[in-house]
Amino acid sequence: MEVKSLDQVLLKLPAVRETFNGCRSVFKATDKDGDGLIQLAEFKQSALNMQLHLPDQLLEDVYNQADLNNSHTIDFREFIVLLTLVWLLRPQSGGEQPLAGLDKAMDTVVAAFLWFDKDNSGSIEREEVLQALGAEDVASSRAPHHSGGRHGPGRSASKHRFQEMNLLKDGKVTFPEFVLCVESWAGVEDDE
Ligand SMILES: [Ca+2]
Ligand SMILES: [Ca+2]
Ligand SMILES: [Ca+2]
Numbered sequence: 001m002e003v004k005s006l007d008q009v010l011l012k013l014p015a016v017r018e019t020f021n022g023c024r025s026v027f028k029a030t031d032k033d034g035d036g037l038i039q040l041a042e043f044k045q046s047a048l049n050m051q052l053h054l055p056d057q058l059l060e061d062v063y064n065q066a067d068l069n070n071s072h073t074i075d076f077r078e079f080i081v082l083l084t085l086v087w088l089l090r091p092q093s094g095g096e097q098p099l100a101g102l103d104k105a106m107d108t109v110v111a112a113f114l115w116f117d118k119d120n121s122g123s124i125e126r127e128e129v130l131q132a133l134g135a136e137d138v139a140s141s142r143a144p145h146h147s148g149g150r151h152g153p154g155r156s157a158s159k160h161r162f163q164e165m166n167l168l169k170d171g172k173v174t175f176p177e178f179v180l181c182v183e184s185w186a187g188v189e190d191d192e
Pocket of ligand 3: 116117118119120121122123124125128
């Protein structure tokens with residue numbers, strides 16, 4: 001999928017929400033001790049069960065990247081981030097694909113990230129959000145089927161969206177942070 005406008009992403013959010021919420025059963029199955037959090041050992045065990053064949057060190061890196069609040073445990077929303085990272089690293093050939101049910105939702109998330117990250121730096125900077133949403137304004141005002149005087153998000157709305165995205169307040173949004181943002185936009189909660 002190639003993203004051409006933010007609207008395209010927004011339209012897909014209900015499907016993304018459904019897919020992500022469908023991961024609660026995977027979360028529960030992974031949470032062997034039932035404390036509502038995924039510990040590193042639980043994640044490693046499920047990686048074994050999924051036959052991901054990823055080195056231990058990589059699993060730990062991915063786990064730490066998904067642990068966005070540095071609590072050393074993974075809650076449900078972080079678990080989706082974890083699944084996204086694992087999905088990116090999944091084996092591409094042979095046999096049954098683990099996490100194949102996530103393909104469409106993950107494609108959307110990745111395509112949306114790439115659309116924002118204009119300079120391919122691997123993170124979304126403030127200017128890129130303004131640029132992406134600014135271009136959106138121009139595109140929607142030029143659109144011939146302009147219906148009912150709908151205006152795209154203005155510059156202040158763009159700023160607001162970035163602040164919402166910029167969880168760690170360090171001026172850029174990394175991919176794991178972006179996944180958490182998409183979850184917020186889609187309305188995915190920690191609890192059912
Ligand atoms: Ca647990
Ligand atoms: Ca955490
Ligand atoms: Ca960038």
